[in-house]
Amino acid sequence: MSKENFLEVRGLKKYFDAGRPALFSRESRFVHAVDDVSFNLRRSEVIALVGESGCGKSTLSLLLMGLEEPTEGTISFEGRDITHLNDKERKGLRRKIQMIFQDPYESLNPTQTIEEIINEPLLVHGIAPDKSERDERVKKAMEDAGLKPAEVYLYRFPHELSGGQRQRVVIAAALVLEPEILLADEPVSMLDVSIRAEIINLLAELRITRQIAVIFITHDLGSVGFFADRVAVMYLGRIVEIGTMLEVLEKPQHPYTKALLSVIPVPNPRLRRERIILQGETPNPIDVPSGCRFHPRCPVAISTCKHSDPPSITLSKTHQASCLLLVK
Amino acid sequence: MPGRPTVEKDRGEAQINPTKRTVLEVQNLSINYISEGKPPARAVENVSFTLKEGELIGLVGESGCGKTTLMLSLLRLLPSAGQIVDGKVFFNGKDLTTISEKELNKIRWKEISIVFQGAMNALNPVRTVGDQIAEAITKHMPDFPKDKIQGRVIELLDLVGIAADHKEHYPHQYSGGMRQRAMIAMALACNPQVIIADEPTTALDVMIQAQILELLDNLRKKLGLAIVFVTHDLGVVAEICDKVLVMYGGVTAEYADVDTIYNSARHPYTQELLKAFPDLTKPKKKLSSIPGYPPRLDALPDGCRFAPRCPVAIARCHTEQPMLHKLGDMHIASCHLVEASK
Numbered sequence: 001m002s003k004e005n006f007l008e009v010r011g012l013k014k015y016f017d018a019g020r021p022a023l024f025s026r027e028s029r030f031v032h033a034v035d036d037v038s039f040n041l042r043r044s045e046v047i048a049l050v051g052e053s054g055c056g057k058s059t060l061s062l063l064l065m066g067l068e069e070p071t072e073g074t075i076s077f078e079g080r081d082i083t084h085l086n087d088k089e090r091k092g093l094r095r096k097i098q099m100i101f102q103d104p105y106e107s108l109n110p111t112q113t114i115e116e117i118i119n120e121p122l123l124v125h126g127i128a129p130d131k132s133e134r135d136e137r138v139k140k141a142m143e144d145a146g147l148k149p150a151e152v153y154l155y156r157f158p159h160e161l162s163g164g165q166r167q168r169v170v171i172a173a174a175l176v177l178e179p180e181i182l183l184a185d186e187p188v189s190m191l192d193v194s195i196r197a198e199i200i201n202l203l204a205e206l207r208i209t210r211q212i213a214v215i216f217i218t219h220d221l222g223s224v225g226f227f228a229d230r231v232a233v234m235y236l237g238r239i240v241e242i243g244t245m246l247e248v249l250e251k252p253q254h255p256y257t258k259a260l261l262s263v264i265p266v267p268n269p270r271l272r273r274e275r276i277i278l279q280g281e282t283p284n285p286i287d288v289p290s291g292c293r294f295h296p297r298c299p300v301a302i303s304t305c306k307h308s309d310p311p312s313i314t315l316s317k318t319h320q321a322s323c324l325l326l327v328k
Numbered sequence: 329m330p331g332r333p334t335v336e337k338d339r340g341e342a343q344i345n346p347t348k349r350t351v352l353e354v355q356n357l358s359i360n361y362i363s364e365g366k367p368p369a370r371a372v373e374n375v376s377f378t379l380k381e382g383e384l385i386g387l388v389g390e391s392g393c394g395k396t397t398l399m400l401s402l403l404r405l406l407p408s409a410g411q412i413v414d415g416k417v418f419f420n421g422k423d424l425t426t427i428s429e430k431e432l433n434k435i436r437w438k439e440i441s442i443v444f445q446g447a448m449n450a451l452n453p454v455r456t457v458g459d460q461i462a463e464a465i466t467k468h469m470p471d472f473p474k475d476k477i478q479g480r481v482i483e484l485l486d487l488v489g490i491a492a493d494h495k496e497h498y499p500h501q502y503s504g505g506m507r508q509r510a511m512i513a514m515a516l517a518c519n520p521q522v523i524i525a526d527e528p529t530t531a532l533d534v535m536i537q538a539q540i541l542e543l544l545d546n547l548r549k550k551l552g553l554a555i556v557f558v559t560h561d562l563g564v565v566a567e568i569c570d571k572v573l574v575m576y577g578g579v580t581a582e583y584a585d586v587d588t589i590y591n592s593a594r595h596p597y598t599q600e601l602l603k604a605f606p607d608l609t610k611p612k613k614k615l616s617s618i619p620g621y622p623p624r625l626d627a628l629p630d631g632c633r634f635a636p637r638c639p640v641a642i643a644r645c646h647t648e649q650p651m652l653h654k655l656g657d658m659h660i661a662s663c664h665l666v667e668a669s670k
Contacts, residue, residue, distance in 0.1 A: 052533040052534075052535055052536075053533050162621050163391075164621070192390040192391055192560055193390075193560055193561060193562065193601065193605060194600070194601060194604050194617060194618040196604070196615075196617070197604045197606075197615035197616060197617035198617035198619075200615060201614070201615060201617065219533045219534055220534055221534070221608075222534075222563070222606045222608055223606050225606050225607075225608065225610075225611035225612070225613070225615075226606075226611060226613055226614050245611060246611065246612075249608065259535070260535065263534050263535055263537070264534060264563070264608055265561065265563025265564050265566060265567045266566060266567075266607070266608060266609070267562050267563045267566050267590060267602055267605045267607065268566055268590045268591070268607075269566050269567075269586045269587050269590055270587065270590070270591065271609070272566075275538055275542075277535070277538045277539055277542055278535055281503050281505060281535075281536065
């Protein structure tokens with residue numbers, strides 16, 4: 001299997017039915033949550049999906065997890081089409097693609113001990129029928145997630161742990177199945193700044209020690225720096241720019257990426273710079289603007305932007321952006 | 329804009345005047361939480377700061393560092409277990425810790441108002457936003473002419489950048505950023521001199537956060553508002569604050585103007601916090617975290633409260649609590665090592 005087509009997403013679309021706008025309207029309206037997204041993920045690669053709320057990044061993660069059926073497009077994993085699977089096939093696949101949720105305060109069952117929480121995925125998937133083997137796996141996952149020594153935490157309850165430790169439990173419960181892809185949906189946004197670095201460093205370590213690929217979903221371009229190999233910036237259901245971390249952070253080409261980068265707080269008042277503050281918010285994905293979907297908020301839009309949808313422009317082997325101003 | 333000049337007339341001059349008037353002065357404030365059968369929890373100890381007209385101070389610290397307790401105590405809004413055991417809070421020369429409840433009520437919201445954390449949940453879902461802002465006006469200014477209330481609501485919404493036709497909308501029709509703006513409009517209802525903003529941008533996207541920061545910055549310039557900005561995010565503070573109070577475990581770690589904090593911080597906690605913050609100018613740099621967790625109030629360490637997590641702690645740090653050392657005109661740090669190098 002080539003390294004390239006480990007996970008491949010092609011033309012993925014997800015439209016949600018928003019109902020008919022009025023009683024006698026003939027046609028339903030649709031929320032264009034994910035609108036033609038394509039990218040691939042290599043083994044043990046970290047890709048960051050960045051965008052504001054409502055850009056479709058969470059819907060995209062649900063599609064990848066198989067929790068929503070795509071309207072169009074394909075997802076293939078290790079060369080196999082996994083777009084439409086039945087429950088049994090899906091369950092087998094879930095072992096390989098695991099998810100880490102945003103809020104460690106709400107994603108752990110308060111009545112279960114840490115040991116029970118991390119053991120449960122093994123029982124659900126019927127892995128390691130032997131109890132001693134399960135214990136071994138639970139311990140290994142906990143220590144890999146930085147809960148060392150595991151004995152100290154095994155019989156505690158979630159409320160006895162801090163936010164950072166809880167997020168480690170969530171990560172351990174994903175690791176115990178030995179997944180190949182971790183889908184992390186804003187894994188640090190609920191944590192204090194001093195703890196965030198710890199969790200990001202942990203994920204960075206795991207991709208090396210366990211060869212895990214990570215899809216890191218966040219609204220904060222600032223936090224992807226040292227960790228991500230590639231960055232994809234989403235706007236209104238579409239990837240508007242994708243490139244290596246350095247290409248996107250240091251040579252952003254799409255005006256949206258430039259604006260997003262300019263508003264990231266820099267922890268140094270001497271470096272206060274011109275911020276490009278976009279007015280308003282991401283438009284309603286029911287009525288996607290004509291032409292370039294970013295044009296109503298774009299500070300540098302020209303008249304053609306209203307009418308023609310920009311194609312993806314290749315800027316380098318790894319760097320693409322969709323903006324008419326880049327067409328030469 | 330109608331109505332707005334009344335505010336500017338009062339406070340406009342001070343903007344030009346370099347010696348600005350001190351509005352709020354907190355002196356050696358200490359707050360304990362009392363619970364039966366337990367020794368008092370020292371939530372805030374010996375914290376001081378001053379705030380001048382049009383100034384923005386950042387109150388920074390991790391969860392549990394006492395920043396919310398400190399903020400609530402300024403208007404004596406603490407739950408009954410929380411008691412101010414020492415110190416003073418002067419507002420225009422009046423000590424808010426000793427004046428009567430009746431007198432304090434004249435200051436609450438009218439002179440000092442609060443933008444509460446979690447704008448998502450702070451609005452009443454079954455009443456229109458305009459209604460709720462009107463309520464803030466009638467509640468705190470019963471003499472306000474009834475026929476002018478709606479005009480004032482529109483004026484306030486305009487001040488925070490919300491179009492008048494959103495007045496009749498319910499909170500669920502607002503986006504997160506708009507709800508936060510509505511909360512700010514409510515806090516501005518009585519033309520206060522000071523606004524305390526408790527994590528006003530925490531749950532928001534970066535772009536909306538930038539919009540809210542810009543709004544607060546404009547408001548203080550336009551209205552001469554003094555703002556206490558409570559946050560855990562040092563980056564946000566760097567963008568707009570004039571001075572910064574870094575708190576750790578209920579005590580002042582460091583207090584200085586914003587440039588000093590970011591470029592010549594002396595307390596190891598401030599230095600470590602800065603390192604934990606992603607720096608876009610050096611994207612390849614590995615983030616460092618501060619190992620361990622903040623102290624619990626019922627199990628405070630004997631010496632310096634930061635000592636268990638401090639990378640440069642010496643033996644003395646574990647036994648003796650450091651004093652507040654003055655390092656300059658406007659620079660205070662509580663660390664034994666600072667004293668040694670002074």
